[in-house]
Amino acid sequence: MSLLTTVLLLWGKTSWDLKPLWADGTSEAILRLDPQSLLEPWANLTLTCEASFPTKSFQLIMNGWRLHQVNLQKYVLSHQFPLGPITSSNSGLYRCRYGVEPPTTELNELNKWTMLSNLVEVTGTEPLPRPSLSVQPVPWVVPLLGTHLRCHSALRGVTFMLRLEGDDSFLKEITAQDKDQAWFAVYKPGTYSCSYRTHAEGTPSEPSAPVIIKAYTKPPPPILDFFGNYPQVKFQTTLEILACRAPMNVHDFQLRRGERVLNVRGVSPLRDLMIYHLNFTELEDQGPFTCRYRIHRKVEGWSEDSEPVELMWSDETLPAPVLTAEPSSKNLEPGSTVRLRCTAPKDGLRFGLQRQGDIIEDPLIQMLKPAGTEAVFELHDVSTIDSGNYSCVYMEQTPPFSGSAPSKILELLVNGPPPKPKLEALWTGKVPLGHEAKFRCHGHVPKVSMELVREGYRLPFWMSSAMRSTWAELKLPFVGPQHTGNYSCRYTAESPFEFVSGTSDPVELIVEDI
Structure with a gap:
């Protein structure tokens, strides 16, 4: 594992997606099926594209390429595209989008339209297209607390049916009236799917893709991380900010060191997030710290503890260590192993390896607590993306937790382009x-x-x-x-x-x- 892999694994505790530049099913546009009669949904069908804000332009896209576009004289919140009777010529997969007017004079295909709507399947045959099934807020249950499953169809007013695999007696039904979705509360683990029918004698649709609900004796752990995800060696006079994030909205959080609950000031901007401000001068030891959460005030049990987080600070009163590289830090071959050796004047210390950054000053890469006076940081399979300037520091593990000045900068240079x-x-x-x-x-x-x-x-x-x-x-x-x-x-x-x-x-x- 390379040096950059190590630090980025330390940072990367959550996953996120950037908005795509071409399409996304969770966009502002909503496409619905509006049949003239639910008794015969394919006899005379209209597609309705709904907007989140007034617009004059709509597009309906069939099978990824056939395009129907309208430019209206006035602003509206929706537009209907009549399909009539469904035949082989107009059956297929549909999405829609609508026009926006961004504050720019240069409109192009990337900024004058919203992202594409949800996907709607028009078959013209029985059984009806499958609905979608999703879970909110979490795909698990614990004793006394369940979760919710959302069954969604592009057709409004249908009757939704939820089934549990392996349990023929389990069947929940909800008629959605004028809505296109239904919510089901579930308390049992298992594999669920849903379907719908348009009327009492109608043939049920194809079942949705399955959703698996797991069971836990206690809620799974939250994520404890440095606020901003960039650990650093701090001065003892500064604050460290830790963020504890739960997988759902919760009642309260605890910050812990071992089995001890810490009385540390926290701010909760969201119900699934607690931010703690740690004052180094008030800490009795160095950690490691964990956090946990409780879902409901009437439920006694707490979640599993998060992965531990360790802090490191320095008052720079102790002599600087010496940092060396084996082999030489210049002209390293990609794929090789490099050992960065940090040497201090005594043993029983905690060592930290830093790499110079641009916006974030000297991010902390790794921490070691060796038995002797040296810490050896091994970097495996290095590449040119590991090139940079490094230094190391150390701090005592007993009060008053004095720390060293950083070592002299060591430049690491790996040959070749990024892999x-x-x-x-x-x-x-x-x-x-x-x-x-x-x-x-x-x-x-x-x-x-x-x-x-x-x-x-x-x-x-x-x-x-x-x-x-x-x-x-x-x-x-x-x-x-x-x-x-x-x-x-x-x-x-x-x-x-x-x-x-x-x-x-x-x-x-x-x-x-x-």
């Missing part, structure tokens, strides 16, 4: 019209942004991130024949460790034609 990623196609053969083309980009370090790029295009088609892992999924969620081509991926990191990888070898995408 390029590998792009994997998660499908076989041709991708059907209107379906999703999903890729997986395999990089070399976590905490990077990954981009899907197409040959001949400057802007990426999709962006995502790899936080805890070294790979991320990238996709084209609604393909048409125009998306046939060669695709590659690349990854980038921002300050304090800025770099841009090369592009992967291309993967060919072929979309079936009509």
Whole structure:
């Protein structure tokens, strides 16, 4: 594992996705099916595209490429696209989007339209298309506390049915009236799916994709991390800010050191987040710290403890250590192992390795507590993205916790360009019209942004991130024949460790034609 891998794994505790540049099913536009009669939904069908704010322009896209566009004279919140009777000529997969008016005089396809709506399948045949099933807020239950499953269909006013695999007696039904979704409270673990019917004698739809609900004796652990995710060696006169994040809204949090609950000032800007301000001068020892949460005030049990977090500070009153590299820190070969040796004048210390950054000053890379006077930080499989300036510090492990000045800067220089990623196609053969083309980009370090790029295009088609892992999924969620081509991926990191990888070898995408 390289040095950068080590520090970024330390930072990367949560996963996040950047907004894609082409489509996203969780956008502002909503597409609904409005049949003339639920008794015969395919006899005379209209598609309604709903907007979040007034607009004059709407687009309806079929099978990823057929386009119907309207430009109205006045602002409206929705527009209807009549399809009439459903036949082979108008059946397929649909999405919609609507126009926006951003504060710019230069409108292009990326900023004059919203992201694409939810996907709606129009088959014209029985059984009806499957609904979607999702879980909120968490895919698990604990004693006395359940969770909720949301079954959603593009048709309004249908009756939703929830089933539990392996339990023929389990069936919950909700008629949605004028809504397109139903919420089910569940308290049992298992594999759930849902379907719907348009009327009492109607044939149920295809079942949704299954959702697995797990059971725990106590809630799973939260995530405790440095606020901003960048650990540093601090001065003893400064504060350290830790953030404890739960997987759902909770009643209260605890910050702990071992089995002791700490009385530390905290601020909760959100019901799933607690931010603690730690004053080093008031701490009796160095930690490590953990946090936990309680879901409800009437429920006695607390969650599992988070992974521990250790702090490091220094008053710079002790002599600076000496940092050396084995082999020499210059002209290192990619893939080699480097040992950074930090030597102090006595034993029984805690050592920290730092790397100079731009915005974040000297992020803390690793911490070691060796028995002797030396700490050896091993960096495996290094590459040019590990090049940089490093120093080390140490601090005592008993009060008053005095610390050293940093060592002299040691420059690490690894030859060669950044290693390029590998792009994997998660499908076989041709991708059907209107379906999703999903890729997986395999990089070399976590905490990077990954981009899907197409040959001949400057802007990426999709962006995502790899936080805890070294790979991320990238996709084209609604393909048409125009998306046939060669695709590659690349990854980038921002300050304090800025770099841009090369592009992967291309993967060919072929979309079936009509």
